[in-house]
Amino acid sequence: MTPPLRAAVIGCGNVAANHAAAYAELPDVELVGCADVDPERAAAFAGRYGAAPARPDEILDSELDLVSVCTPHPTHEAVVTAAASRGLHILCEKPIATDLAAAGRMVRACDDAGVTLGVLFQRRFWPAAQRIRRAVDDGTLGRPVLGDVAVLLHRDSTYYNADPWRGTWATDGGGVLMTQAVHQLDLLQWYMGDPVEVSAAHATFAHGDAIEVEDTAVATVRFAGGGLATVSASTALTPGLGCRVRVTGATGATAGLSEYPEGTEARLDVWAVPGAAEGGSPFGHGLTADVELSRINGALAPFHALQVADFVEAVRDGRDPAVTGREATRSLAMLTALYASAASGRPEPVPTVKEEITA
Ligand SMILES: NC(=O)c1ccc[n+]([C@@H]2O[C@H](COP(=O)([O-])OP(=O)(O)OC[C@H]3O[C@@H](n4cnc5c(N)ncnc54)[C@H](O)[C@@H]3O)[C@@H](O)[C@H]2O)c1
Numbered sequence: 001m002t003p004p005l006r007a008a009v010i011g012c013g014n015v016a017a018n019h020a021a022a023y024a025e026l027p028d029v030e031l032v033g034c035a036d037v038d039p040e041r042a043a044a045f046a047g048r049y050g051a052a053p054a055r056p057d058e059i060l061d062s063e064l065d066l067v068s069v070c071t072p073h074p075t076h077e078a079v080v081t082a083a084a085s086r087g088l089h090i091l092c093e094k095p096i097a098t099d100l101a102a103a104g105r106m107v108r109a110c111d112d113a114g115v116t117l118g119v120l121f122q123r124r125f126w127p128a129a130q131r132i133r134r135a136v137d138d139g140t141l142g143r144p145v146l147g148d149v150a151v152l153l154h155r156d157s158t159y160y161n162a163d164p165w166r167g168t169w170a171t172d173g174g175g176v177l178m179t180q181a182v183h184q185l186d187l188l189q190w191y192m193g194d195p196v197e198v199s200a201a202h203a204t205f206a207h208g209d210a211i212e213v214e215d216t217a218v219a220t221v222r223f224a225g226g227g228l229a230t231v232s233a234s235t236a237l238t239p240g241l242g243c244r245v246r247v248t249g250a251t252g253a254t255a256g257l258s259e260y261p262e263g264t265e266a267r268l269d270v271w272a273v274p275g276a277a278e279g280g281s282p283f284g285h286g287l288t289a290d291v292e293l294s295r296i297n298g299a300l301a302p303f304h305a306l307q308v309a310d311f312v313e314a315v316r317d318g319r320d321p322a323v324t325g326r327e328a329t330r331s332l333a334m335l336t337a338l339y340a341s342a343a344s345g346r347p348e349p350v351p352t353v354k355e356e357i358t359a
Contacts, residue, residue, distance in 0.1 A: 005312065006064050008033035010056060010079055011071035012045035013163070014293065015093055018122075018301045019068040020049040022308035029066075029312055035059035060086045066116075066315060068308075069093060072165040073173055077102040084113040089315045091118045091308065095182045095335065096328040098173025103332050104357045107325040118311040118321035119328030122303035123183045124190065125310075128257040128268045132247060136191050140273050141249025144192040147221070147229030148247075151181040153262055154240035154290040160210040167211030175213030177202070177338055181233040184245050186331040188231070191247045194224040194330070199347045200338040206236035219338050231338075239290045242282060246270060258282035263296030265303075329353045 007029050009016045016034070023031040034051045035058070036042040046053035054062065060082055066089040069079045076097050083090050090110065096119045097103040110117035123129055135141045153176070165171040172179060189195055198221050202214035216234040223229070242260030256270035260282035271278045307322060314321035333351050341348040 002028070002316075004028050004030040005066055005315065006030055006032045007066050007068065008035065008051065008059055008062070008064050009045070009068045009070055010035050010059060010083075011069065011075075011093075012036040012038075012041040013070065014297050016045060016068070016070040017048075018297060018304035019070060019091070019308060020045070020051075021301050022305040024049070025305055026309060026312055028316070033059050033062055033064065060088065064088055066091065066312075072163075072171065073178070074098050074165075074171055077106055080106045080117070081109040084109040084115050084117075087113055087115060089116040091120065091311045091321075092325075093120045094186070094328065095173070095178060095332055096325060097332065098178065100329065100332060100336055100351060103325070103329040107329065107357050110325060116311070116315050116321060117325035118307070118314065119323050119325055120304065120307060121183060121186045121323050121328065121331075122300055122307045123187060123259075123266070124323065125303040125306040126257070126266045128266045129187055129245075131268065132191060132245075132255045132257060135253075135255050135273060136247065136249070140251075141247060141253050141255060142251035143225055143227070143249060144223070144247050145227045145250050146248040147188050147192050147227060148244070148256070149181070149184045149188050149229065149231045149233070150241075150244045151176065151184050151233040152237050152241040152243070153180055153235045154237050155207070155215075155235040157207065157210040159293060160207055167207070167213055169213055172213055174335065174339060175202070175204070175211060175215055175217075176233045176235045177214065177217050178335055180235060181217070181231070182331055182335060184233075184243055185231070185334050186328075187245045188221070188229055189330055189334060191245075192223045192225065192227045192229060194352070195221045195334050195337070195350045196224050197222045197347050197349055198334065198337045198341050200231075200341040202342045205234070214342075217338070217342070219341070221334070239287060241287075244269070244282075261288045261291050263291055263299040265299075326353060326357060329357065
């Protein structure tokens with residue numbers, strides 16, 4: 001029998017628990033270590049999950065096969081490239097980075113070291129998300145022509161003030177687009193293909209006392225295949241109204257999903273394809289009060305578990321994981337263009353990922 005893979009979690013905050021829970025379910029992985037710049041957080045996490053705590057500069061030199069990178073996004077590059085230089089396989093949280101040059105360096109460092117890099121986009125593992133993708137792939141929808149993303153969430157000042165890195169351009173890299181809507185933008189481009197041009201505007205309506213980044217944004221996107229999409233995103237709603245991703249194909253058929261309340265498994269709220277028309281309001285059971293952030297992350301843990309299992313299998317089999325570093329760079333390219341357009345006030349091209357990665 002092959003020995004279990006030895007895993008560590010770096011960054012012992014909110015989302016790290018989902019990684020630890022996922023490793024605990026896998027018989028061929030052992031969570032042996034954890035590290036955080038805050039030793040108390042590392043010690044508490046170690047106590048909860050039975051991993052040995054270490055300093056971030058020590059952990060990579062212990063006997064490991066893979067690491068989960070659960071640190072704030074602008075720190076992903078330093079942690080990922082250091083882990084790659086030690087020959088470790090890496091599962092990094094989303095977004096891969098906050099700028100494309102950093103993402104390119106991360107992908108190249110992993111390529112050069114011959115290690116697997118996966119990036120967490122666990123919403124791709126919802127059955128509803130996969131069913132829409134199949135409807136794109138098998139021609140049920142036809143060529144995607146119209147997309148619609150709405151990310152209508154509630155965050156309060158406690159969320160933004162809880163950790164010093166949240167809400168500044170330098171340490172968070174952006175607001176609702178970068179940190180929350182990146183999941184739905186990832187789904188949008190997974191369905192509609194490469195975006196080529198965007199127009200965007202953003203503002204800060206509810207959280208200006210706590211953050212300098214945007215809490216609200218609107219955008220249009222044009223895709224290489226000719227399709228068009230609209231995006232609206234905000235953390236200024238009380239209560240939040242969840243998230244929606246919808247795609248119409250050239251056949252006229254539409255498929256869409258809704259995540260409501262935030263953090264619950266998304267359901268197909270529209271399935272209007274040839275021979276079948278189903279749907280229902282995500283608010284069929286009425287509106288709910290806002291959910292605690294820890295419950296949102298916890299409720300998504302089963303989908304983290306599916307992606308972590310895929311990643312571990314990819315490492316074992318020497319194949320690409322479901323979401324590679326290159327693939328994760330595509331949603332970052334769209335984000336880069338959205339922020340550039342909001343700053344310039346003009347439509348902006350979306351940089352092609354190939355150029356960024358090979359530059
Ligand atoms: N996939 C998802 O649904 C999901 C959900 C939440 C967060 N995330 C992502 O996970 C990452 C972390 O988010 P979070 O909410 O858990 O943040 P958090 O602030 O709760 O936790 C981050 C932890 O990393 C530690 N840290 C910071 N720099 C470090 C370094 N260089 N080395 C080691 N430890 C370091 C901090 O002390 C903190 O304990 C972010 O990139 C975020 O976007 C993803």
